[in-house]
Amino acid sequence: MLASQRRTRILEEVRRSGAVRVSALVANLGVSDMTIRRDLEVLAQEGQLRKVHGGAVLPGGRSTEEPGFAAKSNRQNAEKEAIATAALRLVEPGMALGLSGGTTTWTFARLLRDVPDITVVTNSVQVADLFSGQPRPDQTVVLTGGIRTPSEALVGPFAVAAIRSVNLDLMFLGVHGMDLRSGFTTPNLVEAETDRAFVEASRRFVVLADHTKFGVLGISTIAGIEAADVLVTDSGLPEEDRAALRERVGELIVVDAESTNGSPV
Known part of the structure; x- marks a missing residue:
């Protein structure tokens, strides 16, 4: 060639x-x-x-560039589905769950609609819309207030105040990038503060991020790599990077994007 x-x-x-x-x-x-x-x-x-x-x-991917929800919704769909399926195994009826904005957490929320007796606290307009379209009496959905970002997340002091008033069993975070030195990052300074409130409000903190997020940097760090109790990613991540992450996160779950059952590889 x-x-x-x-x-x-x-x-x-x-x-x-x-x-x-x-x-x-x-x-x-x-x-x-x-x-x-x-x-x-x-x-x-x-x-x-x-x-x-x-x-x-792609060029132009600066640390402060924030792609819109629609732009991100067509990327790595197979990986997102596998990650969401694996993450669902962490959820049990009766839990209070936090979901940040993003297309990966939205994919995960589609599966959560079938889980009974859960409370979902989210700052994602898209996630809240999913549940409102299929309401269930045994599910409670709380949408924070705030200012809407290009990724359809609500951020700012109203969102932070709402999140700080709850206690969550699990928080599922979608990220713009992850890096061994800079941690989990976002291109939006205000969204980083809102996501940090989610992390502080939860007993366990779960990151959902496909392999293309590794090595990508946003301007603001949400949390260090070591802060994640669980990181769910896909097999596109090279083994050397998996090894580095295993040394830092509480648990690393790697799934095969070609698998339909979300089983770890």
Whole structure:
């Protein structure tokens, strides 16, 4: 394969998925790590992608750039479904649950609608809409007030005050990025404060994040990697990164995106 053809394949993948990992490109294209890194360097110099730790993302992905809900809803859908299915095993009837905004937590909320006797506290307009469309007498849904972000999350002092008034058994957090040094991050400063209130209000803190979030940075840290009691991600994450995360989080659950039952791999 010519270098131009290889770089076209790389661009097609980053545009399809939003992000690529060096290790995955090495396996898929059958070339060396150094060859892929040179390709990424050329494409980055051309402005066609942006290099991050371990891979690359779409250009313009600045630390304060916040994609809208619709823009994110078509990315990594298979991974989100597998992550949501695995996360559902952590839930029991009678629990009070916190759900942050985001497309991964929205995917998870679709499954929660079938769980009896739960209370869901969320700052996500989209999550609240899911439950309102299928109301059940044994489910209570609390939508915080606040200012709406591009990701359809309600943030700010009204949201924080509401969250601080409750006690949650589990809090499920969707994130913009995760990094070993900077932790779980968001491009929205006010949303970070709201998410931190969720973490503080919960007995256990669960992060739902597909592999493309690793190495991506938002401007504000919600919590350090070590703060997560459970991190649910997918098998697209390279083994070296899984090993690093296992040393830091309470429990790492890795699921196969091609599996329909969300079983750990």
